[in-house]
Amino acid sequence: MTGELLSIEVSNLTKRFDTVTAVQDLSFTIRPGAVTGFLGPNGAGKTTTxxxxxxxxxxxxGSARIGGRRYRDLPRPSGTVGAVFDASAFHPGHTARNHLRTYAAMGGYPDSRVEEVLHLLDLGRVAHRRTRTFSTGMRQRLNLATALLGDPRVLLLDEPGNGLDPEGIAWLRDFLRELAREGRTVLISSHVLSEVQQIVDDVVVIRDGRKVVAGRLTELVGETASLEQLFLRLTSSRAAADRPPTDRLTTGRAAADRMEGAR
Known part of the structure; x- marks a missing residue:
């Protein structure tokens, strides 16, 4: 598949809920043709972002743009961006096929596209089953199938590996990397860092709604360090206490080195 290369640009994004600041002055760019891990502790502001x-x-x-446009200004949003947030967003009485047909009709896609994504996500054998009988892993696949109905160039996936067994995790890893090789822009959040390290090309790490570091995974962790070690070094309570409030860690290996030196 070929198509337009679309980046995600987040610029000085801030979100306050009454007295709580969930995201503060956050900026980063997600490049096409790569899988980017969006990482941070619970409550860091990932889902809100x-x-x-x-x-x-x-x-x-602040602002967030996809290919230079706000989501609401995209001519056909579901054909540009696919998203997975909630693994339980299904009518329990609907079959997988009927669920997809409903969303295909809403997006203006033919039933033939439903059959394509059922095959693509290896759901054909369970397409007749009602979603209330699905395991969490099967729901994750159906969510991803729904997101792909419009053949989007950009994917935002919140904890896509939740509920998947080891075989399912291996399948997801290969599947997402293939999507990136097609030139798509893939942003995933996850807490399973050992798996993320095997999937992603780039990482963005945030804590308390602020960016801590962003860059190529290989540059940030080096040849021997693990993503988990980097993550803990940058997001632990001690690291936060040592970091000056106005500090803006830069992209690249220098950011990790600076935080290590602060210890």
């Missing part, structure tokens, strides 16, 4: 990219949450200030 992804929802702002999709226009589901209005930012207090």
């Amino acid at each position: 992804m929802r702002m990219i999709l226009g589901l949450v209005n930012p207090t200030s």
Whole structure:
């Protein structure tokens, strides 16, 4: 497949909920043709940021654009961006096929596309089953099938590996990397760092709604260090205490070196 190369640009994004600042002055760019891991502790602001990219949450200030446009200004949003957030967003009485047909009709896609994504996600053998009988892993596949109905160039996936067994994780790894090789822009959040390290090309790490570091995985972790070690070094309570409030860690290996030196 060929198509337009679309980046995600987040610029000085801030979101406040009453007295709580969930995201603060956040900026990064997600490049096409790569899988990017969006990482941070619980409550770091990852899901809020992804929802702002999709226009589901209005930012207090700043902007998020996909290929230079806000999500709401895209001519056919579901044909540009596919998203997975909730593994339980199904009518329990619908079969997998009927669920996909409903969303295909909403997006203006033919039933033939339903059959294509069922095959692509290896769901053909269970397409007749009602979604209430699905395991969490099967729901994740159906969610991904739904996101791919419009053959989008950009994918935002929140914890896509939840509920998958080792075989499913291996399948997801190969599947996402193939999507990136096709020139798509893939952004995933996850807490399973050992798996993320085997999937992603780039990482963006945030803590308390702020960017800590962003860059190529190989440059950030080096040849021997693990992503988990880097993550803990950058996001631990001690690291946060040592970091000056106005500090803006830069992209690349120098960021990790600076944080290590602060210890």
